[in-house]
Amino acid sequence: MNKKATDIIKHLLDEDFNYDKTIAELDELRIRYRQQQDEDNANNAWAIITIVGIHRDFRKVYSMLKDRQYYDAWCLMEQIEIGVANLLRNFKGVENTVKYISVIVRQLQSLYPYKVFMSTEVAIKERICSICGKQRMIRQHCGHFPGHVYMGELCSDIINKWELKGVSIVYNPEHKYAVAFLGDGKEGRKGHYNYMLLGGLMNFWKDPYAAWHYTIKHIHKSPDEFPGLMDDDKCPCGSGKKYSECCKNDPEGIQHVVYEFRPGLVGV
């Protein structure tokens, strides 16, 4: 297993690497190890499948961003984040195999315009363990903990009975996919967000494995650069306030944020 894993990781970034085929082959191995009760190898197979899956999904995110499927890319990035967290919780030594992706995903997320999210409050009434199928009771725990890998399987709670207690709007959600969208009354979601920063990045980012980072500069612009700007107009700084109640009163001018994209990573 270790030799196979090393070989896979060596070729993981190759342009013609077949992620799905590799995952299918590894899964056969994982199932065989499970049948043999070989927990170490079954868990190692799970780890390599997870690493390959993370790289496959990262390439998909890149393609989605190229195709301007911003929300779909956002959701897949959350899956990558969860995958990385589960991987490192169980296999701390493999951080280098996913570190680049982890950093780029976080940088990409920070360029999204999403700020508020919907979040549920749920009373959990009944659940079972995904590993052994036993019902979870407060004084009868099976010993399997969510987020940990047992015999090549990731443990989670399967909720059978629950009750929705409320829905809140939050800035720091448990589930990032729950982005607050305006409804259009028909399809239920209206693309009202401005993805200008991501669009700008994708003009510059030519390969998913070409590292980049950005810096932010806060500058001021003269009102002369915004001809026709009236007091009742929305302030060009993006605060959402009227110009007369915002940067008009700033002697330095209108606040402006400049994102500069550069090759390479910082702090890694």
Added chain:
Amino acid sequence: MNNLIVNNITRSREEWVDMLDLPEKLETSVIAANVLIVPSMIPAQPKAFVGGTLHLFAFLQSQLGEDVEICIRNEEYEELKLNSRIVRLGRFIVNSITLPLFLGILGTYIYDRIRVPQTVEGGDNLPEYQQPADISFTIAVEDSTGKKKEFQYEGPASDYKAIAGEIERLWNE
């Protein structure tokens, strides 16, 4: 220390037993436990516990054995998973002798729960959902002389080690 609140008044074990109308056998166990998990005092859900308590209880039992108990009948146990990414750990009553050990075990559990690796520098420019994860908990400490102090914390998980040290220092002063 920021975000750490110290109270000298806290609900006693006996008050919890009365409120939850516990059977005698469980009452004995609740009174004797060195670490007791009590309901999380969520508004409108007085008997509920925060999400994850079932696993935290099992984890504490795996480390402390019968020294740990939870203050609820089996059939009344209910968890409420609240919104936002803050890791809510709930409320505990801890015997002072067990406090250092308990704080260490809780630290291990927190490290395991926080799922997002902190790998990107960004400071104030990062959106709120990328800020370092927060945790919250309330620990009431008591000893055999009747001394009681309650410590409430809500803030960055990364400060936990310092907060744990501060709780021990404040208890001992």
